[in-house]
Amino acid sequence: MQSIQWRQDVSRQVFLYDPPDRFVAGTVGLPGRRTFFLQASSGPRVTSVALEKTQVAALAERMDELLDEVVRRTGGSAPVPAMVPSEVSDTAPLESPVEEEFRVGTMALAWDGDEQRMIVEAQALVELEADSEEDLAEAEERLLQDEENGPPMLRVRLTGAQARAFAKRALDVVNAGRPPCPLCSLPLDPEGHVCPRQNGYRREA
Numbered sequence: 001m002q003s004i005q006w007r008q009d010v011s012r013q014v015f016l017y018d019p020p021d022r023f024v025a026g027t028v029g030l031p032g033r034r035t036f037f038l039q040a041s042s043g044p045r046v047t048s049v050a051l052e053k054t055q056v057a058a059l060a061e062r063m064d065e066l067l068d069e070v071v072r073r074t075g076g077s078a079p080v081p082a083m084v085p086s087e088v089s090d091t092a093p094l095e096s097p098v099e100e101e102f103r104v105g106t107m108a109l110a111w112d113g114d115e116q117r118m119i120v121e122a123q124a125l126v127e128l129e130a131d132s133e134e135d136l137a138e139a140e141e142r143l144l145q146d147e148e149n150g151p152p153m154l155r156v157r158l159t160g161a162q163a164r165a166f167a168k169r170a171l172d173v174v175n176a177g178r179p180p181c182p183l184c185s186l187p188l189d190p191e192g193h194v195c196p197r198q199n200g201y202r203r204e205a
Contacts (some may be wrong), residue, residue, distance in 0.1 A: 012150045015040070015101065018157040019117075025170035026094035036173070038104070038122060040095050040156050046095050049122055049154050051078040051104035053174055060170035062109055063118065063163055070111050070160075079116055080160030088165040102152050118163040124151035124177050 017023065017040040027034040036056050039048045070078045105125030112119055158166065 013152040015049055015152070015154045017042050017047070017155070017179060019159065019162065020156055022090065022095075023120075023156050023162065023166055024090055024094070025034040025060070025166070025173050027173060028094070028098050037094060037098060037100070038154065039098070040154060041095060046099075047101055047154055048094070048098050049102055049104050049124075050100045051107075051122070055104060056170050057108065057174045059107055059109070059120070060174070061169040062119075063167040063170075066109060066111055067118070067160060067167070070113075072098070078160065081164055084165045084168050085161050088161045090165055090169060101154070104154075105151075112157070116160065118160065120154075120156045120158065124153065124155045126151050 020040045020042050022041045023037070024039055025036065025041060027036050029035050036051055036053050037048045038051060038056075039046065041047070066107075067080050071080050071082070102124035104122045106123045108119075108121040108123075110119045111117075
């Protein structure tokens with residue numbers, strides 16, 4: 001597991017984009033060996049943080065759910081589109097070079113009703129010790145809420161349209177990985193696939 005060290009007597013480094021010109025999920029590498037990134041940019045400033053595929057999927061799904069909940073609770077008056085507006089749709093690749101600031105550990109998501117903005121926070125992965133999962137969750141929550149100290153964090157504030165666009169692209173990126181084997185439906189590997197339906201025969205991808 002990767003981790004990051006920080007000094008608690010040094011102010012937390014927050015990469016703030018309010019709002020970003022662009023906030024997307026993307027990958028680097030070949031199918032089966034992809035590294036997933038969140039990338040925020042504003043003018044010449046670009047911040048890229050690495051994370052797991054499952055984290056990208058969970059973030060996108062939760063974001064869509066939260067946007068739907070906002071629409072339901074406001075009776076449709078919130079500026080949240082049901083579909084991604086064409087003017088904010090983004091299918092371009094990540095901006096290069098992709099330089100990893102940190103690997104994401106904890107993420108948080110919230111809707112600011114006063115400003116009508118989606119708030120996304122991604123905190124750097126750290127190694128924490130605790131006696132139970134409950135204690136570990138509490139420690140992670142304290143770190144996330146500590147504005148003065150703690151590991152680096154990416155914080156992005158999005159409009160409803162930007163949030164919809166991020167969620168759709170993120171799910172598309174997650175689902176654009178290795179194609180399934182037509183026999184067993186397991187993901188195909190670029191160097192070949194050991195198919196259980198063919199007694200371990202290595203099927204070329």
